[in-house]
Amino acid sequence: MESKCSVNFKEGIAKIELSGKLDATNSPGLQAELQKLIGQTVARLVLFAKDLTYISSAGLRVIIFAKQKIGVNAQVYLIGAQETVLNVIKMSGLDNFMVIQDSYEE
Amino acid sequence: MEKLTLEAKLENLDKAVDFINQQAQLQGFDKKKINQIQLASEELLVNIINYAYPDKKGKFEITCSTKESKGLEVKIVDWGIAFNPLELPEPDTKAPLEERKIGGLGIYLVRNTMDETNYTRTGDSNIFTFVKY
Numbered sequence: 001m002e003s004k005c006s007v008n009f010k011e012g013i014a015k016i017e018l019s020g021k022l023d024a025t026n027s028p029g030l031q032a033e034l035q036k037l038i039g040q041t042v043a044r045l046v047l048f049a050k051d052l053t054y055i056s057s058a059g060l061r062v063i064i065f066a067k068q069k070i071g072v073n074a075q076v077y078l079i080g081a082q083e084t085v086l087n088v089i090k091m092s093g094l095d096n097f098m099v100i101q102d103s104y105e106e
Numbered sequence: 107m108e109k110l111t112l113e114a115k116l117e118n119l120d121k122a123v124d125f126i127n128q129q130a131q132l133q134g135f136d137k138k139k140i141n142q143i144q145l146a147s148e149e150l151l152v153n154i155i156n157y158a159y160p161d162k163k164g165k166f167e168i169t170c171s172t173k174e175s176k177g178l179e180v181k182i183v184d185w186g187i188a189f190n191p192l193e194l195p196e197p198d199t200k201a202p203l204e205e206r207k208i209g210g211l212g213i214y215l216v217r218n219t220m221d222e223t224n225y226t227r228t229g230d231s232n233i234f235t236f237v238k239y
Contacts, residue, residue, distance in 0.1 A: 023119075023148055024116065024119060024148060024152040024155075025116060025119055025120065054141065054144065054145075056145055056148045056149060056152075056212070056215070057149055057211040057212035057215055058148075058152065058212075060211055061208055061211065063203075064203055064206045064208065065208075067203040067204060068203065068204055068206070072204055076203070083138075084137070084138065084141040087138070087141075088145065088215065091199075091214075091215060091218050091219075092197075092199055092211055092214070092215070093199030093200055093201075094203065096200075096202075097202050097203045
């Protein structure tokens, strides 16, 4: 699967669609997109991960970056993550600080 | 035993990880273990690509071999500055996101997914070996 990411920001909610791999090669692209949100008031960071097949520490770092630099007070949501991705999130303890759900209700 | 040598550049990451993945598949690992091997490989290779050669000119060499019939041993060698990733302090995985420090997460994932990890400095080379059963 092709690796893609897109960020959509509206009314305080940043929706981040992820597919394919979020690795050292692809993470800088997402980080650059998220950097554009610095200065905005972000209440929610919603990661749509249904089509994400792989994440490495480079991807985890972007999530940590997003929380620290964009939405210190934002709630982070992880939606529809596959087991392989969820395992890495759990191993790093990031799951304790996210709302993990199968689907997202507006 | 299969061997691959590449320039330590980010453009070569996919090629290197694919090579190791292929060996893992030949070894008959399930999807979960292949994913873990892929993860460990990326983390170690990215460290080399980013930090081993300050002038960005250098190589790494990957050797995959079967260990005790059902295991896979991956040896990654570089000739950059001496660096033992296993000496990095463990990240605090209990800390909330806003207090997280960025370093050490990659090697932590390697340690937590592989059955054996070993580092030696021999002459001018860093030799990192991991084994998955």
